[in-house]
Amino acid sequence: MVQLSVLYMMVENIRQHSELDDPEWKTLRSNFREELAFPVHSEEPFAHLLFTMVAKFCSGHCPHFPMKKVLLLLWKVLLFTLGGFIELQSMKQQKRLELGLPPLLEDSIQVMKNMKPTSPPSYGIELGEQQRRGRRSRRDSLDLYNEKDPFKSEETQATEEEENEEITENMMDGEPEAQDKDIVSQPLATLRANTERVYFPKGLSWAPKVREKDIESFLEISRSKFIGFTLGHDTDTLVGLPRPIHESVKILKQHKYVSVADIQIKKEEELEKCPLFLGEEKVEDNACELLYKAMLINIPQYMIALLKILLAAAPTSKAKTDSINILADVLPEEMPITVLQSMKLGIDVNRHKEIIVKSVSALLLLLLKHFKLNHIYQFEYVSQHLVFANCIPLILKFFNQNIMSYICAKNSISSLEFPSCVVHELPELTAESLETGDNNQFCWRNLFSCINLLRILNKLTKWKHSRTMMLVVFKSAPILKRALKVKQAMLQLYVLRLLKMQTKYMGRQWRKSNMKTMSAIYQMVRHRMNDDWAYGNDVDARPWDFQAEECTLRQYIERFNNRRYEKNPVWEFSPVDNCLQSVVGQRMDLPEDFHYTYELWLEREVFSKPIHWDELLKCS
Structure with a gap:
């Protein structure tokens, strides 16, 4: 526990940078980051070691690990080695520049800072x-x-x-x-x-966007209506279409947005069409790529472990005997006797859970955003395993509480927190002072966690109709509407995005009864041209072949992983030796640096794996 605390303070202090830092300190910071992100002797990145600790804790092999400190350190290591949200924005701009794409329409962080919250709807x-x-x-x-x-003229009265x-x-x-x-x-x-005193915003907050698929769909419908046949993916031929359609296509193309993910998907399709050249792709060995490569085999276990911890730390969860114990490093050996001791312990337990939720939500969001920028199928692989591990209902369960009470919770004692407890003299604590707590309007820790969870939910469900239907099936609309009571613009924005996805599935009566929510969506959420979210006429709202959507996506992900991370890139076309005697008798040349990592490999793949001897004897 002490070692983790020291490491956390080192990472948190070293990663903070300023323009006034001297060159020597910048060099030391860069070297420290390289040591954490890039293996020295073909070892694993430090973040992957921490992920392994999380998985061992949840599997029951190491229940003594102080999980709060492990998760906090893992979050800060990811922030340091991969970069935060501001660095992500600049990395995205750089990536678009390298791919020949125009720069981003606006700075999303700055837009959200300038947004004003809307008044909550009635219930x-x-x-x-x-x-x-x-x-x-x-x-x-x-x-x-x-x-x-009687004191006004007839002309004035008539006008009024x-x-x-x-x-x-x-x-x-x-x-x-x-x-x-x-x-x-x-x-x-x-x-x-x-x-005269009411604030009216000048225009909408976001510039509208159009996908290539939207232009194709618009032209398909127009050609079928006016000509009687279609041309597939052709978005340039406008022969035979009336003038208004020409103008519409021109406006749509003006607002067309091509993402980095679109380019990556097209490149994957081209590589699949030319299987003999699959090994010629150049992959940049950045920190994100090395982390994904190290995590690849165990990503399902890591995602399940993180969601188990998030479930155990959620305020809506009830204590169960078979659940993991995340309070091992908080609960004292002797239970409190006095009322004051009980109150202090209760506040500390709640604070402990809040910090765990904050760290898990932050590191999951960081992983998703960085993997999506590095390659879309890395992001989809992690997302799919989160969905398979019931991440969507878990987040909805988290929000199915009095969210205002959670965000305004005062589970902290400022005089006992670092560095106040070291620098200042400890005041006398009473039950009344503990009940009063701090005078802050929000608990910023809990607000941060809620926004992160909403962003994760948005990333999992965006453009995925099967997952959007999960939101509908789990009756998320009333849960999300209650979250709009929190008058904070960023939180409301991500809630409204989730509600906008569902409106076409909710039926006309729901839309008619929630006009204030619909108005808030129109005011705060980005508009997609030709997206009739407010009317529900989209063909994508049809409820069939949703399972096929996930299966098709999984096939793409498996092809990508096999092509890029298998030893033989053209493994589909290679002969396979199925003879047990020849396979076992093969001689393998080990790499020169094998002696650096073989102990770690033995520990992870042999000693830490439980062996069911009874099952083994039955088979023999």
Whole structure:
């Protein structure tokens, strides 16, 4: 535990950089990063060693590992060796430049910083009561509007009556829940005064995007309608189509966005078409590539282990006898006797769980983002194993609580935290001071965790209709709508993105009853041209062949892994020796640096593997 704490402080302090750092310190930082990320004697990256510790802890081989410190160190090592979100943004720009793609439309981090939160929608009984109140207030408003002021001229009164009728018609045309009850119930003079103070954003937050697939789909429909036949993937031939279609295609191409993933997928398709040249691909040996190569065999176990820990640390989970014990390094040998000791232990346990959730959510998001930038099928491989390990229902279960209480939780005692407990004198703690806690509005640790989990859920479900249907089947819409009560723009943005994915599957009545949520989606989420998310007419909403979608994706992933990471890249075309005697009797030339890693290999592949002797005897 002490060694992990020392390592954590070293990594956290060394990775912090400033423009005022002297050259020698920059060189030392770079060397330390190289040692962590790149093996010296063909050893594994340090992050992979920590992943192995997590897997051993969850399998029961090493239950004594202080898992909170391991996960925190793993998160910081990934931040240091791979890079954080700001570094990711610059790496993405560089990658697009290398592939000949135009730069990003906008800085997503800066856009989210400038966004303002939306007011939460109404729920349940409150919604019905608001509808009734809205109808009564509109009738009262009509009476107020129709009263004539004796001190005004007839011309002024006539003009105001016309304006009142127009406002009333607009109100009656909209859905009751789409109107703000405070605005509806006000007389016209007050309404005018308040409208002048209301903030209206200048345009939408995000520039619209169009995929190549969207342009192809639009032209397929247009050709079938006006010409009677289609041309497949041709997006340039517009012969026989009317002028408005030409203008539409021109606008769509102006907003066309080609991602790095699109280029990588096309390159994989080209490599598959030419199997004799599969070994000629040049792969950059960066930190992300080496980590994926080291993790590849055990990625399913690592993802299951991380989700097990996340489940055990979730506030909605109940303690079970067969679950892993993540509190081994927190619970004292003797249980508390006094009320004050019990309160301190309770706060410390909750804080311990919150830190674990924060570290697991952060490192999972970092892995997904870096693997997606390095190669799309690395990202898809990790994503698919997260989905197979029930990551989607787990995150929904995490949010199926009073999320406002969780984000406003005060499970920390500032006077006992480092460095206050060392620098300052320890004040006298009482039960009243523990109940009061800090005066912060949010617990930023929990807010950070919630945003990370929402981003993971977005990455797992984006453009995957089978996984979006999982959100619908698990009834995620009311759970996510409750999260909109948190008035924080970034959290609301990722919640609304998840709701936008589902609207086409939810039915017309749901959309009609949730107009305020639909308006918030329109205001805050990026728009995709030709995406009729608000109407549900998309052919992708049809519920068949979703299982085939996952199977097809898995085939692509397996081809990619076999091609790039198998010893023989053209293994499909090589003869296979199935004779046991000749295979066992083969002589293998070991590499020169084998003696550096053979002990590690024995420990991981032989000694740490449980042997079921009874099963072995039965087979023999």
